[in-house]
Amino acid sequence: MAAGHEPVIADSHVNSRASVLPRLEELSGTRIESHAFDLRDVDKTSALFADGHFDAVIHFAGLKAVGESSEMPLEYYDNNLGTTFAILRAMERHGVRTLVFSSSATVYGETERVPMPEELPTSSTNPYGWTKVMQEQILRDVAATGSVQVALLRYFNPVGAPPSGRIGEDPRGIPNNLMPFISRVAVGRRERLQVFGGDYPTPDGTALRDYIHVEDLAAGHVAALQYLSTHRDVQVREWNLGTGHGTSVLEMVAAFEAGSGQTVPYEIVGRRAGDLGAVYADATRAEAELGWRATRTIEDMCTDTWRWQEANPQGYPA
Ligand code: UD1
Secondary structure, three states: OOOOOOOEEEOOOOOOOOOHHHHHHHHHOOOOEEEOOOOOOHHHHHHHHHHHOOOEEEEOOOOOOHHHHHHOHHHHHHHHHHHHHHHHHHHHHHOOOEEEEEEEHHHEOOOOOOOEOOOOOOEOOOHHHHHHHHHHHHHHHHHOOOOOEEEEEEEOEEEOOOOOOOOOOOOOOOOOOHHHHHHHHHOOOOOOEEEEOOOOOOOOOOOEEOEEEHHHHHHHHHHHHHHHHHOOOOOEEEEEEOOOOOEEHHHHHHHHHHHHOOOOOEEEEOOOOOOOOEEOEOOHHHHHHHOOOOOOOHHHHHHHHHHHHHHOOOOOOO
16 A cells, blocks of 8 residues: 555455454555455455456465364365465456465475575475465466466565554464464463474574565565566566575574563474475565565564564454
């Protein structure tokens, strides 16, 4: 919205809360049109497009927990592929040509090559990851007909919150991911962090990831929209959204302690199944082609996460 776009939101709220909406309106100073329904519903999705006169779609709708995806694979395939089918059908039916898709570094599978360039082959080891690989393939095939043009944005590890402290990450139940777990320990909702693996071949033995501030991530989407609108001949293109730098789990804990003034007790335990020692982007393509580069630091990610968590210890109101 700050870049001049007028979004319309559609969300099933299966993993979010509708109470975020008034806060978005407060931050933007305008009313935001939003619709609560499941985007797998082709008729409802198509009806939204019939009314919407949309220029473009940013498709974020998906389940994203690796462990859970092995316990309920059908739910993952149905949700992640089903939303993509309904959105593509609605786009074709209503002549909307531009799609920006939330993909993931998970599509690089088990490669140990770092930094990871976009040219690496894609594969996966779990149902969640396969849904992203499959959605990329579906989007490629549809884009090849010329009916849509698609940006595949491969996110590394999005963390942080806008500096206002009014909105932020509020996972339901026990967080799977590092940053929300750390911030719940810092705010006293969980006792201690378990650090998964202290024996990786990294400087401090803990795993390296490419953490990217959500505000940089958001700017990457705006840059991709801009690129597609000025490169109408491009059918599909993939871009990594990362910083190009790896940060270890213990470095993140130390940065969070410094940024929050809280202690984050932790214990080092065994490796988590399926984890790699080092994952970070080759971020050069996005800079060269989109003119986009991540600018926020690990310190920004920690202080912004803490501002949100401290002011909202229980997350969003129910
Ligand atoms: C994970 C998924 C990735 C998905 C992303 C969604 C795996 C293998 N990858 O990325 O596909 O797109 O989440 O946001 O699950 N860690 C701890 N203790 C914790 C939690 C995490 O030590 O309680 C460590 C992990 O071992 C890892 C790092 O922190 O080294 C980051 O973990 P996490 O935030 O879960 O992200 P990824 O595993 O990189």
